[in-house]
Amino acid sequence: MLSIDNLIVNYAQVEAVRGVSIFVGTxxxxxxxxxxxxxxxxxxxxxMGLLKPKAGTITLKGENLVGRPSNRILDLGVALVPEGRxxxxxxxxQENLEVGYGRKFRMRFDRKGFQSRLEKIDGYFPRxxxxxxxxxxxxxxxxQQMVAIARALMSDPDLLLLDEPSLGLSPLxxxxxxxxxxxxxxxxxxxxxxEQNARAALRISQRAYVLDSGRTTLDGEARPLLNDPRIQQAxxxx
Amino acid sequence: xxxxxxxxxxxxxxxxxVGYALVAGGLAAIFGIMRIVNFAHGEFFMIAGYVLxxxxxxxxxxxxxxxxxxxxxxxxxxxxxxxxxxEPLMETDPLNTLLATFALSLFMFHSVVVxxxxxxxTIDTPFDGVIxxxxxILTEQKLLVMVAGVIFLGLLAVFLSHTPVGKQMRAxxxxxxxxxxxxxxxxxxxxxxxxxxxxLAAVAxxxxxxxxxxxxxxxTAYTLKAFAVIVLGGMGSIPGAIIAGVGLGMVEALTAGYxxxxxxxxVAFLVLITVLLTRPNGLFGQGVAH
Numbered sequence: 001m002l003s004i005d006n007l008i009v010n011y012a013q014v015e016a017v018r019g020v021s022i023f024v025g026t027x028x029x030x031x032x033x034x035x036x037x038x039x040x041x042x043x044x045x046x047x048m049g050l051l052k053p054k055a056g057t058i059t060l061k062g063e064n065l066v067g068r069p070s071n072r073i074l075d076l077g078v079a080l081v082p083e084g085r086x087x088x089x090x091x092x093x094q095e096n097l098e099v100g101y102g103r104k105f106r107m108r109f110d111r112k113g114f115q116s117r118l119e120k121i122d123g124y125f126p127r128x129x130x131x132x133x134x135x136x137x138x139x140x141x142x143x144q145q146m147v148a149i150a151r152a153l154m155s156d157p158d159l160l161l162l163d164e165p166s167l168g169l170s171p172l173x174x175x176x177x178x179x180x181x182x183x184x185x186x187x188x189x190x191x192x193x194x195e196q197n198a199r200a201a202l203r204i205s206q207r208a209y210v211l212d213s214g215r216t217t218l219d220g221e222a223r224p225l226l227n228d229p230r231i232q233q234a235x236x237x238x
Numbered sequence: 239x240x241x242x243x244x245x246x247x248x249x250x251x252x253x254x255x256v257g258y259a260l261v262a263g264g265l266a267a268i269f270g271i272m273r274i275v276n277f278a279h280g281e282f283f284m285i286a287g288y289v290l291x292x293x294x295x296x297x298x299x300x301x302x303x304x305x306x307x308x309x310x311x312x313x314x315x316x317x318x319x320x321x322x323x324x325e326p327l328m329e330t331d332p333l334n335t336l337l338a339t340f341a342l343s344l345f346m347f348h349s350v351v352v353x354x355x356x357x358x359x360t361i362d363t364p365f366d367g368v369i370x371x372x373x374x375i376l377t378e379q380k381l382l383v384m385v386a387g388v389i390f391l392g393l394l395a396v397f398l399s400h401t402p403v404g405k406q407m408r409a410x411x412x413x414x415x416x417x418x419x420x421x422x423x424x425x426x427x428x429x430x431x432x433x434x435x436x437x438l439a440a441v442a443x444x445x446x447x448x449x450x451x452x453x454x455x456x457x458t459a460y461t462l463k464a465f466a467v468i469v470l471g472g473m474g475s476i477p478g479a480i481i482a483g484v485g486l487g488m489v490e491a492l493t494a495g496y497x498x499x500x501x502x503x504x505v506a507f508l509v510l511i512t513v514l515l516t517r518p519n520g521l522f523g524q525g526v527a528h
Contacts, residue, residue, distance in 0.1 A: 048419060050415075050418060050419070069423070070418050070419065070421055071421035071422070071423050074420070074421035075421070080419050082415070082416060082419050086413055086415060086416035086419070087413075087416070088408070088409045088412045088413055088416065088417075089412065090408070090412055091405070091408060091409060091412070095405050095408075095409075098402070098405060099405060099406065099409050099417070099420050099422065100420055102420070102421050103421065105402050106402065106406065106421065106422065106423070109402045151420070152420075155420075155421070
């Protein structure tokens with residue numbers, strides 16, 4: 001599905017990502033873990049077309065993504081849940097979801113299609129239906145994260161990128177997010193997950209990559225990595 | 239009698255205020271979405287007035303046809319300016335766009351002085367009659383300003399709250415990064431916003447230019463007033479700009495009516511300073527990220 005090969009990304013003169021290669025198979029959940037500043041978000045932003053890599057290739061289902069604008073990448077089936085939710089807090093929940101509906105909202109609003117997509121989403125987040133007319137900024141932190149994920153799902157992506165979805169959430173809310181990701185993965189969605197809670201990320205993912213200072217230092221099956229002493233010491237606090 | 243004077247001043251204030259609201263609403267949209275301080279905004283108002291004047295006097299067009307021509311011409315000119323000068327500077331230091339619009343303002347002002355001279359021009363519209371309601375007098379052109387202005391502002395409100403493009407504009411204004419992540423073509427939204435902002439200034443220009451002698455410096459005067467209005471309403475808030483614009487027009491008219499017209503700008507700025515002392519982000523401002 002997604003293939004990142006030898007990606008190099010610079011911010012001014014600083015190399016943020018130095019030759020990272022990541023693969024996410026169809027329907028696979030892959031975790032990307034690492035300390036702050038390791039280059040994880042830079043990788044996701046490069047996939048989404050928000051940053052132009054200096055070198056390397058990014059392909060989705062064989063199609064080159066480098067140099068394409070974000071709206072084209074979204075149309076190809078990639079959606080990003082950005083770090084910190086980034087909701088349009090002055091817009092209603094429904095308006096947030098409409099914007100997330102993607103091309104069919106931007107070009108010619110397919111109201112019927114939107115409604116049926118909304119019904120599908122309502123199955124994942126039963127309380128969203130009751131909150132459609134509420135201003136997004138007045139929701140609780142957990143609810144906002146749910147709307148942020150729902151908004152990304154509105155475009156019906158094949159690959160979902162998530163940047164620290166559990167950041168700032170209560171343990172209970174975090175469990176809900178983890179359960180949701182497990183369910184989406186179970187239904188066949190490919191997921192690339194950045195998560196500060198490395199233990200939770202490794203438990204639900206099939207494979208993982210560990211990034212350090214812009215380089216991949218470890219990668220492989222998630223379960224063995226969970227028991228790897230280097231991971232335990234650096235990211236699991238053991 | 240006292241009530242009639244008050245009503246008269248309120249109607250005068252509404253006419254001035256609707257003009258301010260149209261110009262400042264466009265300026266607020268451009269600042270709110272593109273984060274551009276458009277010093278040339280009032281010049282588009284002024285140029286719309288001149289195109290109206292020449293459309294009627296040289297081409298012999300009727301008022302509404304000349305007004306439509308002026309709006310279309312000014313929007314086309316504004317689109318060209320945006321693509322050629324502002325868009326290439328958008329990703330650079332914000333000071334560059336500020337200087338560019340300042341330069342454009344000077345260029346537009348002096349171009350009109352060279353072409354048309356600095357003397358005043360009067361525009362005669364078919365709405366030169368006077369409507370008398372008891373002791374209250376209203377010219378037909380002022381009534382047109384109020385009715386057309388309110389219709390345009392109402393259409394703007396409906397457009398922003400109910401159409402996909404309007405919602406994308408509001409989303410982009412609030413969070414440009416999230417808008418890009420969600421596939422909104424923010425460059426396209428910028429172009430549209432600039433065109434819409436300029437169109438509102440042009441609408442104000444063709445409505446208000448016939449009320450007073452048209453001079454090239456009217457644009458600069460409107461730019462300054464529109465900035466006062468958007469600061470008062472809250473930088474980037476379109477509803478704030480509309481309410482503050484109408485409010486400021488009322489304050490000016492009441493001051494001119496009860497005190498002296500020499501005091502109207504002074505009192506208007508006193509209101510501005512008082513509001514800012516109590517609400518530094520303006521009436522509807524959310525604060526602006528640096």
